[in-house]
Amino acid sequence: MADFLQFAFSGLTVGAIYALVALGFTIIYNASDVVNFAQGEFVMIGGMVTVFAYAAGLPLPVAALLAVIVAVFVGLALEWLAIEPARDAPPVTLIIITIGASIFLRGLAQVVFDKQFHSLPAFSGDEPIRIGGAALLPQSFWVLGSAIVIFLALYAFFNHTLTGKAVLATAANRFAARLVGINTTFVMALSFAVSAAIGAIAGVLVTPITLTSYDVGTLLALKGFASAMLGGMGNPIGAVIGGLLVGLLEAFGAGYINSEYKDAIAFLVILGVLFVMPQGLFGRSHTERV
Amino acid sequence: MAFLKGKYGVLLAIAIIVLILPVAFPSNYYFRIATLVWISALAVIGLNLLMGYAGQVSLGHAGFFGMGAYAVAVGPTHLGIPPVASALLGAASAGLLAFVVGRPILKLRGHYLAVATLGMGILVAMVLNNEAQWTGGPDGMPVSRLVLFGFKVKGPVMWYWITAGFLFVGAWLALNLVDSPLGRALRALHDSETAARVGGIDVARHKLIVFVISAVYAAVAGSLLAFFDGLVTPNTAGFLHSIQLVTMVVLGGMGSILGSLVGAAVLVTLPQALTVFHDYEHLMLGLMMMLFMIFLRRGIVPTLRDRIAGRVQ
Numbered sequence: 001m002a003d004f005l006q007f008a009f010s011g012l013t014v015g016a017i018y019a020l021v022a023l024g025f026t027i028i029y030n031a032s033d034v035v036n037f038a039q040g041e042f043v044m045i046g047g048m049v050t051v052f053a054y055a056a057g058l059p060l061p062v063a064a065l066l067a068v069i070v071a072v073f074v075g076l077a078l079e080w081l082a083i084e085p086a087r088d089a090p091p092v093t094l095i096i097i098t099i100g101a102s103i104f105l106r107g108l109a110q111v112v113f114d115k116q117f118h119s120l121p122a123f124s125g126d127e128p129i130r131i132g133g134a135a136l137l138p139q140s141f142w143v144l145g146s147a148i149v150i151f152l153a154l155y156a157f158f159n160h161t162l163t164g165k166a167v168l169a170t171a172a173n174r175f176a177a178r179l180v181g182i183n184t185t186f187v188m189a190l191s192f193a194v195s196a197a198i199g200a201i202a203g204v205l206v207t208p209i210t211l212t213s214y215d216v217g218t219l220l221a222l223k224g225f226a227s228a229m230l231g232g233m234g235n236p237i238g239a240v241i242g243g244l245l246v247g248l249l250e251a252f253g254a255g256y257i258n259s260e261y262k263d264a265i266a267f268l269v270i271l272g273v274l275f276v277m278p279q280g281l282f283g284r285s286h287t288e289r290v
Numbered sequence: 291m292a293f294l295k296g297k298y299g300v301l302l303a304i305a306i307i308v309l310i311l312p313v314a315f316p317s318n319y320y321f322r323i324a325t326l327v328w329i330s331a332l333a334v335i336g337l338n339l340l341m342g343y344a345g346q347v348s349l350g351h352a353g354f355f356g357m358g359a360y361a362v363a364v365g366p367t368h369l370g371i372p373p374v375a376s377a378l379l380g381a382a383s384a385g386l387l388a389f390v391v392g393r394p395i396l397k398l399r400g401h402y403l404a405v406a407t408l409g410m411g412i413l414v415a416m417v418l419n420n421e422a423q424w425t426g427g428p429d430g431m432p433v434s435r436l437v438l439f440g441f442k443v444k445g446p447v448m449w450y451w452i453t454a455g456f457l458f459v460g461a462w463l464a465l466n467l468v469d470s471p472l473g474r475a476l477r478a479l480h481d482s483e484t485a486a487r488v489g490g491i492d493v494a495r496h497k498l499i500v501f502v503i504s505a506v507y508a509a510v511a512g513s514l515l516a517f518f519d520g521l522v523t524p525n526t527a528g529f530l531h532s533i534q535l536v537t538m539v540v541l542g543g544m545g546s547i548l549g550s551l552v553g554a555a556v557l558v559t560l561p562q563a564l565t566v567f568h569d570y571e572h573l574m575l576g577l578m579m580m581l582f583m584i585f586l587r588r589g590i591v592p593t594l595r596d597r598i599a600g601r602v603q
Contacts, residue, residue: 035404082580082584085584086584086587089583090587091347092341092540092544093540093583093587094583095404095536096533096536096537096579097579097580097583097584099533099579100577100578100579100580100583101576101580103572103575103579104572104575104576104577104580106576107570107571107572107574107575107576110573111569111570218529222408225408226405226408226409229401229402229405233401260420261416261420263412264412264413264416266409267408267409267412267413268409270405270406270409271406271413274394274395274398274402274405274406275394275395
């Protein structure tokens with residue numbers, strides 16, 4: 001039972017991070033049909049900038065805020081300089097562009113920062129909290145709590161603000177949205193900014209637990225993508241559930257079966273789900289218009 | 291340039307390039323690079339059949355490439371299978387895996403094949419990384435020299451001709467395929483799957499056939515690389531390699547066999563030139579990928595062809 005709780009909690013913690021990355025994928029995908037493989041680099045930027053700003057003497061909250069601002073600027077630059085000029089390109093081309101952007105950002109981080117692993121002090125100490133025989137890090141609560149706050153904030157934003165509804169309208173039908181006077185260019189920029197901010201916050205939150213380095217983004221992006229697909233691409237709630245599921249399966253798989261193949265579990269699951277439930281868990285099937 | 295349009299024009303162009311280059315090569319180093327280009331081009335031609343004609347993207351093709359490469363490393367070393375038989379076995383298993391993964395997935399549209407192949411490629415790379423007693427783990431393992439009829443195949447010059455031969459045959463087969471009923475069916479379903487289905491084309495089956503063919507191309511290229519390098523590492527099956535292959539296809543021109551060669555040539559030689567930048571290598575590679583896709587999104591060969599055709603008129 002203690003083992004079970006331990007695995008469940010670490011699974012939920014990591015899963016919350018995957019869910020945030022998957023949510024970033026979903027927001028950009030809905031606004032622009034772009035699968036942004038540079039999503040993981042926002043997490044890396046969040047972690048790395050905070051680490052170096054903190055080491056330079058800034059207080060932790062200020063360093064974290066700075067990291068989020070940097071990530072938002074990178075997200076906007078990505079949209080303006082790389083996505084917008086290739087707006088009408090086929091999906092493959094856009095995928096290569098975002099992967100190129102992710103390799104570029106990784107290379108940039110390697111030059112600006114370094115190739116070492118870095119950590120941050122946990123927000124409220126390292127003293128584990130014991131529940132039912134399992135030892136839980138206080139930072140896990142920070143991760144889970146912040147993730148919940150972000151989910152609720154996004155939910156409120158999309159359902160109860162005019163700007164949020166404009167984003168949803170653009171996702172549903174860009175042309176129709178433009179006809180009713182929605183500035184879809186602004187919506188796209190906004191979606192990149194929000195995704196970047198979410199990714200960066202995830203990076204700040206998770207660094208005290210899993211460390212960070214210039215190359216953490218790739219695997220996170222791939223797992224976040226798998227999570228988003230698992231939940232059904234384009235469905236925000238599906239993305240969150242997909243992320244949590246992948247995190248839990250990884251933790252239980254590593255704990256009970258084989259820790260060497262921990263990273264494989266996300267991809268085995270996604271293959272399995274695609275075989276059985278082709279549209280993902282919560283996706284809707286599409287009909288092609290001729 | 292009109293001769294580049296026909297099937298035999300493309301083959302002639304490849305033959306001329308292959309025959310003329312050695313005259314200009316000052317050292318073995320150039321033969322080595324050219325060999326690497328031929329090998330990549332072979333894999334890219336296969337992938338181009340899938341992407342350019344069937345309109346499907348595979349983000350895990352390096353997985354098949356890696357299977358071919360490790361087949362000729364593991365087969366002779368651990369299982370006592372002769373090298374050439376190992377290569378055939380590698381190609382067969384890559385084709386089989388493509389069949390098994392592709393069958394349920396290719397019925398779907400959109401990004402699903404991309405995700406499924408992505409997952410499959412990463413799983414292959416993970417197995418190669420983790421099963422160290424078979425594969426040597428992250429360090430990789432050596433491949434014994436290929437001996438054919440008591441004759442040792444070695445040296446970049448000899449491999450230049452062998453791999454060029456494979457490239458030529460690969461291009462010839464691909465061109466014939468494109469020109470066959472299968473090729474026409476693929477082009478039809480690329481334009482509109484529904485329309486193709488209405489026209490009586492079994493969409494899923496045709497996609498599956500070309501997916502398996504492209505996997506076999508990649509595996510054969512992988513085996514050649516392993517023989518040539520005398521060493522295999524899990525990176526050959528890695529995500530970055532898959533992306534390089536996809537970029538080569540798009541950069542050269544989707545649906546252009548000659549473009550596959552051009553795309554491979556640019557992306558294989560470029561990193562050689564970039565090594566002078568040391569720490570900036572990744573940065574430059576990422577930047578180039580973005581710039582190529584933004585400014586040359588239709589691919590080098592189709593863009594050039596249109597330019598030249600436009601000037602003639």
